[in-house]
Amino acid sequence: MENPNHNAGGAGAQDAAPRWDHLVQDDYVHGSLYTDSRIFQLELEKIWFRTWVYVGHESEIPEPNDYVMKSIGPEPIIMARDREGNVRLLHNRCPHRGNRVVVADHGNARSFTCPYHGWTFSNDGALRGWPFPSGYEGVDRGRYGLGKVARVASYRGFVFGSLAAEGPSLQEHLGAAAKAIDDLCDTSPEGEVQLTAGFLKHKVKSNWKFLVENETDGYHPSFVHASVFEVTQSRIGELYSAESEAVSRDFGNGHTEIDLRPEFRKRDIPLSWFGTSEDRLPDYAARMRQAYGNERARSIMIDGTPHIMIYPNLFIAEIQIFVIQPLAVDETVQHVTALQFKGTPDLNRRLRQQTMGSVGPAGFLLADDAEMYERTQMGVRMRNPEWLFLGRGKHRERRDADGFRVGDATDETPTRGIWRHYRSLMEAA
Amino acid sequence: MAMTPEQRDTLEDVTQFLYREARLQDEHEYDAWEALWTEDGVYWVPANGDDTDPEKVMSIIYDNRSRIRLRVQQFHTGKRFSQTPQSRLRRLVSNIEVLADDGHEIRAACNVMVFETKLRGDVLWAARTDYTLRRHDGDLRMAYKKVMLVNNAEALYSMSFLI
Numbered sequence: 001m002e003n004p005n006h007n008a009g010g011a012g013a014q015d016a017a018p019r020w021d022h023l024v025q026d027d028y029v030h031g032s033l034y035t036d037s038r039i040f041q042l043e044l045e046k047i048w049f050r051t052w053v054y055v056g057h058e059s060e061i062p063e064p065n066d067y068v069m070k071s072i073g074p075e076p077i078i079m080a081r082d083r084e085g086n087v088r089l090l091h092n093r094c095p096h097r098g099n100r101v102v103v104a105d106h107g108n109a110r111s112f113t114c115p116y117h118g119w120t121f122s123n124d125g126a127l128r129g130w131p132f133p134s135g136y137e138g139v140d141r142g143r144y145g146l147g148k149v150a151r152v153a154s155y156r157g158f159v160f161g162s163l164a165a166e167g168p169s170l171q172e173h174l175g176a177a178a179k180a181i182d183d184l185c186d187t188s189p190e191g192e193v194q195l196t197a198g199f200l201k202h203k204v205k206s207n208w209k210f211l212v213e214n215e216t217d218g219y220h221p222s223f224v225h226a227s228v229f230e231v232t233q234s235r236i237g238e239l240y241s242a243e244s245e246a247v248s249r250d251f252g253n254g255h256t257e258i259d260l261r262p263e264f265r266k267r268d269i270p271l272s273w274f275g276t277s278e279d280r281l282p283d284y285a286a287r288m289r290q291a292y293g294n295e296r297a298r299s300i301m302i303d304g305t306p307h308i309m310i311y312p313n314l315f316i317a318e319i320q321i322f323v324i325q326p327l328a329v330d331e332t333v334q335h336v337t338a339l340q341f342k343g344t345p346d347l348n349r350r351l352r353q354q355t356m357g358s359v360g361p362a363g364f365l366l367a368d369d370a371e372m373y374e375r376t377q378m379g380v381r382m383r384n385p386e387w388l389f390l391g392r393g394k395h396r397e398r399r400d401a402d403g404f405r406v407g408d409a410t411d412e413t414p415t416r417g418i419w420r421h422y423r424s425l426m427e428a429a
Numbered sequence: 430m431a432m433t434p435e436q437r438d439t440l441e442d443v444t445q446f447l448y449r450e451a452r453l454q455d456e457h458e459y460d461a462w463e464a465l466w467t468e469d470g471v472y473w474v475p476a477n478g479d480d481t482d483p484e485k486v487m488s489i490i491y492d493n494r495s496r497i498r499l500r501v502q503q504f505h506t507g508k509r510f511s512q513t514p515q516s517r518l519r520r521l522v523s524n525i526e527v528l529a530d531d532g533h534e535i536r537a538a539c540n541v542m543v544f545e546t547k548l549r550g551d552v553l554w555a556a557r558t559d560y561t562l563r564r565h566d567g568d569l570r571m572a573y574k575k576v577m578l579v580n581n582a583e584a585l586y587s588m589s590f591l592i
Contacts, residue, residue: 196485202584204587227507352486361589362589362592368589370587
C-alpha cells in the first residue's frame with residue numbers, strides 16, 4: 001500500500017487536542033478515530049450535542065399529549081406533543097435528584113411524575129408541583145423544569161434537535177438534503193410520511209462512523225450482499241455494479257447519497273425501483289395519478305425514493321429509515337423501521353414485508369452489514385497499516401450541474417465528503 | 430390432573446420433536462430443519478413485546494414458508510457472512526407443555542436458552558416459544574413457531590442463526 005504523507009501515531013497520547021488535520025487527510029483517515037474513547041467524547045460535544053440531530057417523526061406522536069422515548073446520541077430524550085399540539089424535546093432527568101422520570105417507551109400523558117419524590121412536570125417540561133411545598137418556601141419553582149433541548153425544528157414532519165442554543169438553522173444544515181425529503185414525501189399521494197410500524201433495535205460492537213460511511217458506500221453491496229442477490233430475483237446488484245450509471249454524491253454538510261435515478265430512468269418502468277410494477281399495486285398507482293397527474297405520477301414512480309445519509313444519524317434507505325445512535329466508542333444501535341406513506345395501504349404492506357426481511361438482527365441484508373461493522377472495528381485496533389484508504393474514484397470525481405461532487409456509484413466520493421465535514425466540525429472552536 | 434396414557438404419548442412425541450429441532454438448529458442442519466415445516470408454516474420472532482400484530486408492526490422475523498426457504502438458501506450460498514463462520518450454538522429446551530390437542534393439531538410451548546459464541550463474543554439468548562404442530566404420517570411438522578425473546582424490546586446483536 002502506498003503510504004500517506006505523515007508520521008505514524010494516533011491521536012497523540014500527550015496532546016491536549018487531537019490534530020484533526022493529521023488524523024483526517026484527503027484520502028486517508030487514522031484508525032484511532034474509530035477506537036479512541038477520548039475522540040468519542042469530543043464527538044459527543046462537537047457533533048452530537050451541538051449540531052442538528054434527527055430525533056423522531058411527528059407521526060409517532062399524532063395526538064395531543066402523546067409521547068415517545070427517543071435519543072440524541074447516548075442521551076434519552078422525551079419527544080412529546082403538548083396540549084396545544086407543539087412538539088417538545090425534553091431531557092429525561094429529574095432536576096431534583098437526577099432520577100429518570102419516564103420509563104415507558106411511549107404513551108399519552110398530560111404530565112410526568114418522578115416516582116422518587118413526586119415532582120410533577122407538564123409535558124412542555126414546566127414543573128407543576130412538588131409535594132410538601134412548605135419545604136421549598138422562597139424557592140422559584142420556575143427554575144426546576146425538565147431540561148429542554150435548546151433548539152427544536154421540524155421539516156416535513158421530521159423532527160430535529162440541537163443542544164446548542166445557537167448555530168446554523170435546520171434549513172441551512174439540511175441544505176440540498178431537504179429536497180430529498182421532499183422527494184420522499186412525494187411518494188405519498190397525500191405528500192406525507194408516517195412512521196407507524198415501530199422500530200427494530202439492532203446493536204453492533206462498532207463505532208458509529210463505520211455505519212454512517214457504509215450507508216452511502218456503493219462498493220460493498222456486490223460483495224457483502226452477494227448471498228441475497230444470488231437467491232432472490234433482486235436487481236439491486238445491477239445498481240452497484242461497475243457498469244452502473246447511478247452516481248454517488250456529496251451534498252456538503254456531511255450529507256451524501258447514492259442517486260439511483262439514472263438506472264431507474266433507463267429502465268423506464270414505474271415502481272421498478274421497488275422491484276414491482278403498477279399492475280401489482282393498482283390502487284397505489286391510481287391514487288398517484290389522481291394526486292399528481294399522469295406525467296408527474298409516472299416520473300415519481302420511476303425515480304423512486306432517495307438513498308441518502310443525512311448527517312449524522314438519519315439514513316433514508318429507499319424503503320426504510322435507520323436512525324443511528326452512538327452509545328460508546330465501539331457500540332452503536334441502529335433503530336430501523338419501514339417507511340409508510342399516507343394513503344397507500346397496499347404499498348405500505350409491501351414496504352413492511354420487505355423491510356422485515358431485509359433489516360434488523362436477523363435481516364437478510366443488515367445482519368451481514370453488521371458483521372462487517374464489527375469486523376472492521378476489530379481490524380482498526382490492529383497496528384499495521386494504521387490508516388484507512390478512501391481514495392476510490394478520486395481521479396474521476398466531478399461536479400454536477402449544482403456544483404456538488406459526484407462519483408460513480410461505487411466510488412468513495414461520499415466517504416470523503418463525510419470526513420471533510422467531520423474535520424470541520426471537530427476543528428471548530 | 431393426571432395425564433391419560435394418550436396424553437403422555439403425545440407429550441413424549443412433542444418433547445422428542447422439540448429436542449430434534451433444537452439439535453438441527455444448533456448443528457446448522459438447515460435442510461433437515463426446513464423439512465420440519467408444513468407447507469403453510471409461519472416463523473415469527475416478534476419485537477417490542479410478545480403480543481404485537483406482525484401484519485402491522487415490525488418483527489425481528491416474520492417469515493412465510495417461501496421466506497423460510499429463502500433464509501435456508503441464503504445460508505447455502507456460503508456468503509451469508511454473519512454465519513460464515515457459523516455461530517457455535519447449544520440450546521437447552523425445557524418446561525415443555527402441551528396446551529391443546531384436537532387430534533390433528535397440537536399447541537405446545539417451551540422455554541429455551543441458547544448459548545452462542547462467535548467472532549464478536551458470547552451471547553446468551555432466552556425465550557418462550559409457542560408451537561403449532563401437525564400430525565403428519567406418524568410424525569410431527571411445525572405449522573407455526575413463535576419465539577418470544579425475553580429481551581425483544583431491547584437493542585439486540587445480530588442473530589442470524591436459526592433461533
